Amino acid sequence: MKITTWNVNSLTARLQHVLDWLTANPVDVLALQELKLTDDKFPHDALREIGYEAVAFGQKTYNGVALLSRSPVANVARNIEGFADESARVIAGTVETPNGPLRVVNGYFVNGQEPGSEKFQYKLNWLNGLQSWLRNELAAHPRLVLLGDFNIAPEDRDSYDPVGLAETIHHTTVERDHFKALLGLGLHDAFRMFDQPPKSFSWWDYRMLGYQKNRGLRIDHILVSTPLVPQVKACSVDRVPRKWTKPSDHAPVTVELG
DNA sequence: ATGGCTTCTCCTAGAAGA
Numbered sequence: 001m002k003i004t005t006w007n008v009n010s011l012t013a014r015l016q017h018v019l020d021w022l023t024a025n026p027v028d029v030l031a032l033q034e035l036k037l038t039d040d041k042f043p044h045d046a047l048r049e050i051g052y053e054a055v056a057f058g059q060k061t062y063n064g065v066a067l068l069s070r071s072p073v074a075n076v077a078r079n080i081e082g083f084a085d086e087s088a089r090v091i092a093g094t095v096e097t098p099n100g101p102l103r104v105v106n107g108y109f110v111n112g113q114e115p116g117s118e119k120f121q122y123k124l125n126w127l128n129g130l131q132s133w134l135r136n137e138l139a140a141h142p143r144l145v146l147l148g149d150f151n152i153a154p155e156d157r158d159s160y161d162p163v164g165l166a167e168t169i170h171h172t173t174v175e176r177d178h179f180k181a182l183l184g185l186g187l188h189d190a191f192r193m194f195d196q197p198p199k200s201f202s203w204w205d206y207r208m209l210g211y212q213k214n215r216g217l218r219i220d221h222i223l224v225s226t227p228l229v230p231q232v233k234a235c236s237v238d239r240v241p242r243k244w245t246k247p248s249d250h251a252p253v254t255v256e257l258g
Numbered sequence: 259a260t261g262g263c264t265t266c267t268c269c270t271a272g273a274a275g276a
Contacts, residue, residue, distance in 0.1 A: 009264075010265055010266075011276085012265095013264085013265070013266095034265095034275085036265070036266065060266090060267090061265085061266050061267065061274095062266085111274080111275060111276060112276090113274080113275085151275095151276070156272095170276065198261090203276070205262095205263075205275095206263035206264055206266090207261070207262045207263045208261080208262060208263090209262090210263090217276075219276080246264085248263080249263085249275085249276080253268090
């Protein structure tokens with residue numbers, strides 16, 4: 001089965017891209033971030049027509065996450081239990097697979113804007129909350145995938161300019177330590193389980209011809225729990241939709257589980 | 259050097275994204 005994460009930067013603006021991409025890539029589960037719409041505006045009908053049911057957790061203008069699935073999603077949770085949050089950033093659900101139930105946790109991690117800012121502190125608090133909650137989620141659901149827009153470039157090789165951007169947003173030691181702490185819970189970066197082309201990124205700035213010059217970051221991730229590791233068959237970024245007209249600034253990342 | 263784009267809204271300017 002295939003599971004994908006994609007920050008679409010407005011589902012209203014990107015609905016046709018999502019429909020086109022899913023039609024060409026009929027993955028089992030698609031985790032979306034940055035819907036930027038409220039649940040009453042969620043395009044259930046258009047998705048149903050191509051075979052997907054969705055559970056959504058939306059918000060006006062900002063944030064918003066959803067799980068699209070070809071099979072039912074059960075036991076849906078919204079945001080981080082035990083962490084009060086004004087923003088719609090997490091939706092989790094369980095799908096049945098031939099190997100048993102699979103917990104899928106989809107997150108739109110806080111951006112943080114600038115180290116030292118209030119928003120950066122919110123990012124750190126949010127990451128602490130996520131970590132505590134995930135410990136329990138993993139205990140309850142040993143087969144778990146955490147995926148989404150992490151807004152963290154975990155290592156220097158995940159940035160187009162690790163020296164020039166050292167200790168700037170997405171690159172700070174404290175953010176990277178949080179990423180390592182997630183791995184410490186018993187999660188594994190599916191992308192790094194395979195040989196990948198150098199300068200593999202998942203996001204490119206709209207400005208400065210970012211995509212054309214491959215000035216990007218790898219900030220969209222798929223982490224799998226230890227029991228799933230033997231089942232991971234592939235993980236890759238699909239740059240194709242980043243080349244479409246009016247693209248999202250993020251590309252979809254897909255993991256294949258055997 | 260800066261910002262260079264795209265999205266949204268209390269809508270045509272400003273905030274936010276990353």
